[in-house]
Every structure is written in structure tokens, then in C-alpha cells.
């Protein structure tokens with residue numbers, strides 16, 4: 001040991017990366033632990049799932065991100081437990097890691113709310129393998145319908161997306177566009193009539209994009225409907241099988257694809273922290289983001305239940321995670337240079353919200369009450385996502401893909417990976433992923 005503070009950051013997501021980068025000039029040694037060796041830009045996963053982008057466009061190797069930051073090391077492993085007395089983390093592979101300061105930013109995973117069949121038959125969209133699996137499945141449905149057109153009568157080309165938040169709206173819009181503009185041309189002259197494909201968006205409350213202004217909600221709904229999506233609000237899913245979705249009230253939709261974008265909860269590691277939890281299993285934290293009873297540990301990002309000062313919790317969005325990361329990096333730095341215990345509370349600055357619906361259609365709500373919709377919102381959305389994407393190569397690749405898609409309606413990434421009908425796994429998928437995504 002060299003006397004420098006040992007900081008362990010769990011998770012190379014938005015929160016973890018912001019923390020490690022914020023510690024660049026601090027007299028500390030940082031170890032990032034993640035079960036994946038890459039950072040995933042979750043806001044663009046839906047474009048991988050709908051063949052707009054390649055998986056490598058939205059992910060970046062963690063070791064590559066920190067090549068030039070001398071005080072950062074990386075360990076690829078799943079964190080399974082914390083020994084608070086010993087000050088160590090137990091990992092799924094290799095030796096335990098000791099820490100003086102611990103920052104946990106391990107994110108969220110799918111919440112099926114115990115609805116029968118969702119875990120077995122639903123397609124979540126949380127990690128990169130989810131997006132590839134969904135892409136394989138969507139494209140596979142069209143190939144199956146070409147092989148046997150009768151499956152269309154059984155719902156083979158009906159795609160039900162559950163959840164009217166930004167992810168559900170984005171998936172439904174992109175799917176409708178993929179079907180109408182790309183697959184319709186791909187399958188011209190084949191045995192399958194692509195125009196019989198159908199996208200249904202199901203949302204439990206009465207409006208789409210619940211946190212947005214009613215005018216943005218209206219814009220999202222009318223745009224989706226104009227693009228052929230059937231929007232069913234005020235209804236929820238009661239049960240799912242491999243070929244049917246049953247709604248509360250008894251309606252049944254024949255369907256072979258259910259995209260589950262309806263709920264999230266903290267990853268299983270939250271329970272292992274042995275701390276009080278709030279809604280969705282998110283870990284309750286002190287105002288300075290420390291773990292109650294463990295001043296040496298912080299929890300940030302989607303995993304943390306952070307009071308928004310108005311009786312609610314801050315949303316699970318990238319800005320909350322990044323700003324939380326900057327905050328704890330600042331506290332740790334100040335303590336490391338001898339300022340003593342620093343307990344400054346975290347203050348979140350809301351920079352607004354955006355959701356895209358498809359080509360030249362989005363909604364954006366910015367601080368100061370400024371609201372945009374249509375093409376201006378879409379261009380802002382494109383620019384902001386390019387800006388926050390990790391790595392110059394990825395930005396160039398995404399920009400070129402988007403420009404190409406825009407000019408030609410072509411989506412080059414419509415590949416079915418895997419060898420057979422039942423094989424939808426991504427090569428390299430490991431047990432940690434399974435545990436995290438299916439929990």
C-alpha cells in the first residue's frame with residue numbers, strides 16, 4: 001500500500017465513468033469494476049434493436065476510455081457482496097478488492113412486476129445483448145413469415161411494445177419505420193406481405209411520456225398513430241405467452257414479440273449492500289449521496305433513491321448519474337487532500353428531457369419552459385446524443401450511419417446473428433448478464 005486513498009467504483013456506466021474521470025487529478029488510486037468490459041450508451045440501444053446502428057457504435061471498451069488516465073485500473077468481474085468490516089468487495093472471479101472509498105453506480109434492470117410470462121417471453125432492453133437479441137428476433141419473425149406465411153394470422157408479425165415512456169415510444173416509432181421503409185422493400189416479391197406487420201404500444205396510464213407537458217404527449221401520440229402504430233393507453237398487460245398478450249379486461253392480442261419497456265428496478269447488488277431501500281429497490285442515500293451507516297461509501301445513478309426536494313425521487317436518467325458522479329468525485333478529492341469529512345449535499349441541475357419518435361419527430365423540454373417538437377427537437381436530440389456518445393470513432397460512425405439512413409432509408413445493421421431459430425444469444429454472453437437481466 002502506498003498511502004493513497006483506494007477508491008473502488010462499481011459500474012462503468014454514466015455515473016461510474018463520471019466519478020473516475022472526476023478523480024483524474026486527485027491523489028487517489030481508482031479501480032473500476034464492471035461485469036462488462038465496455039461502457040454502454042443505453043439511450044441508443046433501441047437503434048441497435050431496430051437495425052439502425054451496430055452494437056460497437058453504442059459501446060466503448062473501458063480500458064480504452066482510461067488509457068491516458070494513470071490513476072485508473074479496471075477489473076472485469078461481477079461484484080457479488082461487500083464485507084463492510086474488512087472493507088472489501090467479493091467478485092465473481094479473482095481476488096477480493098479492498099477499498100477506502102466505495103462508489104456504487106451499478107444501475108437498474110428490468111422490472112416485470114411479477115406479471116406472468118414477461119420474464120420468459122418478454123424482450124427487455126437494458127444491456128447490449130438485449131438489443132442484439134431483440135434485433136435477431138424481430139428480423140427472424142419476418143424470415144419465419146417468409147418461410148410460412150400462415151404465421152402472420154397467428155400474430156407472427158405483431159409487435160407489442162409495453163411502456164409509453166421515452167424507451168417505449170422510441171422503440172415503437174423506430175420499429176414502425178423499419179417495417180414500412182426498409183423491410184417492405186427487402187421483402188418485395190417474397191411470400192410475406194410486410195404491410196400486414198403491426199406495432200402496438202401499450203401504456204397503463206392515459207397518456208404517453210407521462211413526465212412531459214400535455215402538448216409533447218399529444219405530439220408523440222399523433223405522430224406514432226400517423227406512422228401506423230396502434231396506441232393503447234389506459235390499459236395494462238395481465239399475462240404473456242409465446243404467442244399471446246392478454247390485457248387487463250380480457251382483450252387478447254396474438255403476438256410473437258413483446259418488448260418490455262415498462263418498468264425498472266435496482267440491480268440485485270442493491271440488496272447486497274444491506275442498506276435501506278425505496279421504490280424499485282433503489283438504495284436510500286444521505287443528501288450527500290453517502291450510504292447511511294457507511295460514510296466511506298456512496299451510491300449514485302439509477303441505483304440510488306435520491307430525494308428531489310419535492311417529496312419525490314430524482315429520475316433514472318443519465319444526467320442524474322453523471323452529476324452524482326461529479327459530486328462524489330469532488331467530495332472524495334477534497335477529503336483526500338486533507339479537508340476532513342466533507343458532507344456537502346448533492347444539488348441536481350435539471351437540463352431538460354427529450355424523446356425521439358422517429359425521423360424528424362421528437363419532443364424536447366428545456367429549462368426555462370422552452371418546448372420544442374418535430375424537426376427542431378429531432379435535430380437537438382441528434383446533436384445531444386452525438387455529443388454525449390463515448391469516443392470519437394463512435395461519434396463518426398453514428399453520424400455516418402444516421403446520414404446514410406437519412407439519405408437512403410437503408411439500415412445496414414439488419415443482421416441475424418446466431419445459427420438457428422432458437423439461438424438468440426450474443427457470442428460472449430455470460431452468466432452475470434443472465435443473472436442481471438433476468439432478475
Ligand SMILES: Cc1cc2nc3c(=O)[nH]c(=O)nc-3n(C[C@H](O)[C@H](O)[C@H](O)COP(=O)(O)OP(=O)(O)OC[C@H]3O[C@@H](n4cnc5c(N)ncnc54)[C@H](O)[C@@H]3O)c2cc1C
Nearest residue numbers: 011013014015035042043079106107301302316317318321
Ligand atoms: C433503453 C434505455 C434508454 C434510455 N434513454 C435515456 C435517454 O434518452 N436519456 C437519459 O438521460 N437516460 C436514458 N436512459 C437512462 C440512462 O441510461 C440511465 O439513467 C443511466 O445509464 C444510469 O447510469 P448508471 O451509472 O446509474 O448505470 P448504468 O449506466 O446502467 O451502468 C451500470 C453499470 O454497472 C454494471 N453492473 C451492474 N451490476 C454489476 C455488478 N454486480 N458488478 C459489476 N458491475 C455491475 C453494468 O454492467 C453497467 O455497466 C435510458 C435507459 C435505457 C435502458
